[in-house]
Amino acid sequence: MKNYLIIILSIFISTCNKERKNEHSNRQDVYFLKAESLYNKNSDSAFYYFYRFTTLNRDSLLTGQAFSYMALIQSNAGDNYGAQESLIHSLKYLNKNIKDHWLSIATNYNELGLTSMNLKDYKTALGYFNNALPFYTNLNYLCSALNNKAWAYRELGQYNKAIKIYKYILNQKVDTTEYARFLSNFEKTKWLQNSNYNAGPQFLKALQIRSIENDHWGQNASYAHLADFYEKKMPDSALIYAQKMYLTATKLNSPDDQLEALQKLIKLSPAKETKYFFSVYEKLNDSLQTARSAAKNQFALIRYETEKSKADNLVLQKDNDGKRYQIIILAFGIVLISVTGTVLYKKRKQRIELQAQNTIRENKLKTSQKVHDVVANGLYKIMSKLDNQETLKNNPVINEIEELYEQSRDLSYEKPRPKNPHFHEKIFDLLKSFASENTRVILVGNSIQLWEQVSEQAKEEIQHILQELMVNMSKHSQASDVVIRFEQAQQKINISYTDNGIGIRGGVQPNNGLTNTGTRIEAIGGTITFDTKVEKGLKIQISFPVS
Known part of the structure; x- marks a missing residue:
């Protein structure tokens, strides 16, 4: 779906490039074109120039498209919340009453739905897909959005609604690769609704179409569907498709799909190979989480540096306006310092309070651990010795010791737990x-x-x-x-x-x-x-x- 948004944005860019009236406007165009040229080469740099463009430009449509591009970059890096924020900003610059804006509006709502699906918020995703539908005029794009809507229904377990949508879009004249995608999703939904349904032949038909069309992403999805379908019926076949999915996902450099394929391999492979695949899974998952965390921080840093640069330029431009502006700037600086000082003081106070609370928790934790390690385990050891002595087995003292053991053991379970992200x-x-x-x-x-x-x-x-x-x-x-x-x-x-x-x-x-x-x-x-x-x-x- 992201490929469609790129195409749509490119179409709008070609139709909306207007002649600029002055040198400042020409510089804005340079930022946008520079960002576009870097989109598939260096996403961080592209994100910087798109954001820089949004801080200077007054063309609402292009600004909305710049935010859409930024959202795609964030979504590809796993920053779904950041992507949603950029998409909402984009919609603020688009006008539902202007037909030239409709396709951009539709793709933004569709992308909001996809990010919600990534976050497993299927009901919210369904609402966004519904918002997108009225603004589509292209049949392929409309059917693709309907496919996403059916996907949301499927994840919510509302299979009949999903099947009804798939039947409709499969009867439309769409691209061959899109038809294969809709067919494969349709068959998976029917199989999920009825585990006895034989979806294998149609899954293979979709895979054949995708192979002929050289649709590697589509083949990757087909392998996933086939591996799931044959997991219980023909485990050997399921293993083969899981292996093919892993190889294809690796060639596509899609870490999420690689992780999914590795999960299938762990489940389906012989015991000797499971350990290896699990080791690969752990390393890939750790590196992916680290990379995505770094990407989120990088996007925030780019926005901060851009805003800082913009503020510095404004200060330089107003240096010639006289002492009145200097006084205003000085007053603003004093206020900023006061506010910053207040905020830092509150944060420091909160940090000290948090440290004190953590110290209390740690002390309680150590105490509860000692109850378990020293008292409970000691009592258990005594009980074991007494149980091994025939003359003391029915002695009421043993029951009292056991009661003390249970009480001390229960105390150890009540130790406080500090919040851990x-x-x-x-x-x-x-x-x-x-x-x-x-x-x-x-x-x-x-x-x-x-x-x-x-x-x-x-x-x-x-x-x-x-x-x-x-x-x-x-x-x-x-x-x-x-x-x-x-x-x-x-x-x-x-x-x-x-x-x-x-x-x-x-x-x-x-x-x-x-x-x-x-x-x-x-x-x-x-x-x-x-x-x-x-x-x-x-x-x-x-x-x-x-x-």
């Missing part, structure tokens, strides 16, 4: 700490985005639940492989725990740990399910709402 790292460290020479622990899907909208209470409870499961695994399961998968489905987080140990014989027993686990998951409105009927090992499904 990198919760995925904490979960990674926690789960990996249970890995050993005899037990391999594999994590899939534990990304920073997964936890962004999860409340602190839910994070704390989930951390305790996972810790309890891993402690039980370490003590009882005798497992050599443990896999924990994280994923978000609409407004729920799903966590799947699987090991190849001895399982739970005789069903789940309601001991203290499992009772606490049940209480914790209920506290955040979630569920936990133990599957003890598997041939070997144990499977546990955890699900809870995002917020």
Whole structure:
């Protein structure tokens, strides 16, 4: 879809380049043309010149298009929120009553929908796609927007609405590559609605069309669909398509698609190869998150430097206006310093208060840890010794010691948790700490985005639940492989725990740990399910709402 927006912007640029009236206007044109020439070569420089153009130009249509270009650059770098901000700025410069602006308005709303889809906000995305539709006059663009609308319905589980849209656009005269895209999405929707539906032949038809048209992005999508479709029916075929998807995504330099392909390879590959693919997945995911964080900071820095340069130029231009302007500037400087000083003082005060609160939390944490490590573990050790002595097995003192052990253990679970923006790292460290020479622990899907909208209470409870499961695994399961998968489905987080140990014989027993686990998951409105009927090992499904 981003390719369409580039084409549309280029068309508008060619029709809206007007003769400038003075040297200042010519300089503005230079900024825009310079940015356009750098778009596919150096995105940071292109972003700078587009933004510089928006600070000087008065042509509303071109300014709107410059912001649209900036949004595409931000979206490609994974800065979805920044892209949305730029798109909203773009719409402010466009007029719904001017027909020449319609295509730009439509593409902006469509791109807002796509960024919302990236953020898994499907209802908001649906609204933006609906806003885009009235402004399209080109059939291919209209059908592409309708395809995106159907996609949103599919993600919301409203399959009938999605299928109705796909049937309509498949009957229109569209480009061959677009037809293949609509066909493949249509078949996937019908398969998701009915798992017994045989979508394979049509998936392969779409892939054949894309191969003939040399549509590499389309082939990448087809491989993903085929890998998912054959996962349970023909795992060997699914593995082949996952491998093809990974190779194609690598050639296209699409890290998101590479990560998706690696997830499929981890799931489908033999045990010996799973470790390798997981290692590649972790390295790629870490580097991608680092690059996207750096890109967000870079865009903010470019805007700051541009605004600073603009302010400096204005000051130089007004130096000749006399002492009156100097007094105004001086007064402004005093006010700015006062405001800055006030802000810095408040921030310093807040920082000191936060440090004090963190110190209190750390002290409480150390205390609770000592309760667990010293008191609870000490009591447990005494209980174990007494249990091994036949003459003391029924002694009431043992029951009292056990009660003290449970109380001290419960206290250790109530330690305060400081707010941590990198919760995925904490979960990674926690789960990996249970890995050993005899037990391999594999994590899939534990990304920073997964936890962004999860409340602190839910994070704390989930951390305790996972810790309890891993402690039980370490003590009882005798497992050599443990896999924990994280994923978000609409407004729920799903966590799947699987090991190849001895399982739970005789069903789940309601001991203290499992009772606490049940209480914790209920506290955040979630569920936990133990599957003890598997041939070997144990499977546990955890699900809870995002917020």
